[in-house]
Amino acid sequence: MQRPPRAEMEPGSTASSPERDPQRASDVQAMHHLCRRADGGAALVRWLAQRTGCWAGLLDRSGAVLVGALPALEPAAASLVADALDDMFGRGLRTFVADGETHAAILLAVDVPAGVQGPVLVFVGADSVPRSLAADAAVLLGTCWWAGETQRLRTQVDDADARCREAVLHLVMSRHTSTAVQIASALRPPLPDPLRVYVFECGAEERDEVVRRSVELAGRSAFIVRCPVYRRHVIVLAPVRNSRRPPGTRPVEVAVAEDIAGCVAGAGDVVALRDTAVGYEQAIHALSVARGRAERWARFDAKLDLPTIVGLEGLRWASALLSPLIAYVPARSTDPDAQELTATAQSWLLFSMAATRHLKIHRNTLSARLQRIEELLRLDLARADHQALLDLALRIRATPCSADSLRPADPDTVVPLDELMRAPAVQQWAHTTLRPVRAAADSSPLESTLRAWLSSNSRLSVTAEELGISVSGARKRVSRLEQVLRRSLLHGPSARHDLWLAMHAADLGSPVEART
Numbered sequence: 001m002q003r004p005p006r007a008e009m010e011p012g013s014t015a016s017s018p019e020r021d022p023q024r025a026s027d028v029q030a031m032h033h034l035c036r037r038a039d040g041g042a043a044l045v046r047w048l049a050q051r052t053g054c055w056a057g058l059l060d061r062s063g064a065v066l067v068g069a070l071p072a073l074e075p076a077a078a079s080l081v082a083d084a085l086d087d088m089f090g091r092g093l094r095t096f097v098a099d100g101e102t103h104a105a106i107l108l109a110v111d112v113p114a115g116v117q118g119p120v121l122v123f124v125g126a127d128s129v130p131r132s133l134a135a136d137a138a139v140l141l142g143t144c145w146w147a148g149e150t151q152r153l154r155t156q157v158d159d160a161d162a163r164c165r166e167a168v169l170h171l172v173m174s175r176h177t178s179t180a181v182q183i184a185s186a187l188r189p190p191l192p193d194p195l196r197v198y199v200f201e202c203g204a205e206e207r208d209e210v211v212r213r214s215v216e217l218a219g220r221s222a223f224i225v226r227c228p229v230y231r232r233h234v235i236v237l238a239p240v241r242n243s244r245r246p247p248g249t250r251p252v253e254v255a256v257a258e259d260i261a262g263c264v265a266g267a268g269d270v271v272a273l274r275d276t277a278v279g280y281e282q283a284i285h286a287l288s289v290a291r292g293r294a295e296r297w298a299r300f301d302a303k304l305d306l307p308t309i310v311g312l313e314g315l316r317w318a319s320a321l322l323s324p325l326i327a328y329v330p331a332r333s334t335d336p337d338a339q340e341l342t343a344t345a346q347s348w349l350l351f352s353m354a355a356t357r358h359l360k361i362h363r364n365t366l367s368a369r370l371q372r373i374e375e376l377l378r379l380d381l382a383r384a385d386h387q388a389l390l391d392l393a394l395r396i397r398a399t400p401c402s403a404d405s406l407r408p409a410d411p412d413t414v415v416p417l418d419e420l421m422r423a424p425a426v427q428q429w430a431h432t433t434l435r436p437v438r439a440a441a442d443s444s445p446l447e448s449t450l451r452a453w454l455s456s457n458s459r460l461s462v463t464a465e466e467l468g469i470s471v472s473g474a475r476k477r478v479s480r481l482e483q484v485l486r487r488s489l490l491h492g493p494s495a496r497h498d499l500w501l502a503m504h505a506a507d508l509g510s511p512v513e514a515r516t
Helices: 022-035 040-052 075-090 131-173 177-187 204-218 252-259 273-290 311-326 338-359 363-377 384-398 417-421 424-438 443-455 460-467 471-485 496-508 511-515
Strands: 055-059 065-068 095-099 104-109 120-125 195-201 223-226 233-239 264-271 297-299
Touching (some): 022 040, 040 120, 040 131, 055 075, 075 095, 075 104, 075 120, 120 131, 131 273, 177 273, 195 252, 195 273, 204 223, 204 233, 233 273, 252 297, 264 273, 273 297, 311 338, 311 363, 311 384, 338 363, 338 384, 384 496, 417 424, 424 443, 424 496, 443 460, 443 496
Antiparallel strands (some): 095 104, 195 233, 195 264
């Protein structure tokens, strides 16, 4: 039969101070040393069990063991502790001693800030725990526990903030700017408009330093996102100041690349908030160039965009191609609608299978959505030419235009793609795009590599087999193309779709034009 619990004890009331008790001073010093470890609470509990010869543990108010010595408590001892906890808190006590037939338990509420329900330090075993040791341990364990809780909450807040910033970036890149602006205003800072997009590539351990330096250089009004797709990337949406930079001030991309070892920086052009996706692609292309430069930074070399060149006729072509997707209504409300499928297509064209991280969906879900898009548009997205057509159509539809231009066009007035590609402005764009390759000293192997890489759907192994070289040799050639074209090819967003269109348009032109 269990004996009634003893009255509340006052652990520190009769104990000598550490200054007068060498053993207590030694214990306090040892406990302080353990608390400085990363697993301070668990290490201290294990040390208490060894020091006292009792079972020691940190329990929450329900009796669940948060940290406990091994072996675990026996059922009879666990029952004694559970009853003692109920009695202790039922009577509003902070310390408690309970005696059972075979066990004795000492319970102390650890020291935590007022208003916080902290855990309880429990000793189970012979009644030989020094009261001063128990009291000192309760104070230190309270500090360890509260520090751990604070860190856990800080991690949760940081994780929530990062996910919200990812959501804002996803919305603004999908041109849902009004919703993105509302969410960003709660996160701080608000989204800048106009802006310049920077992409910094660094090691995982340097990302915090890149964020800090970006805030210092671009200002606290810069909206910063740790890229959800590429773990080594930091994306910065920086406001564009109207005033000139003070003399001697380095641009943001230059300063970050120079100040942080191993960091590579790419910067896009100034764009409106609604065109953030364009600015991001520009920054990625600049980043690809920067990887091959000693200074490790580059700014995008702007050229007129193809969706703008094709004009109203291109918009009619794109609307005709995308009409089954735009008008799609799912049979079930739980299935992805036209907007979700469009966002999936855009993300996949940018990031390939890494779109699962961008969209936060499973690989099988992505595959199912792509299959649905193929069925609606009658495209084979395994083919490079069909990918290029879909990419161009989506970019044309995303280009700002008048409401009248978006009205359904008469199918008889829709110009075929090849006719669009033969237009003089498009021909000029194609030859301008390919000129860096054709003007290079090694133009012949570079152009053959580009054609093989495009026809193989950007697969290096197939490219290498077609060229009769090793995979590493093919990678080196494609990397050389990146430097010549000043565009990203091996990493998304890639310029492969524009390059396929440029090569196709150039091949459609006359032999004289092709050699120009």
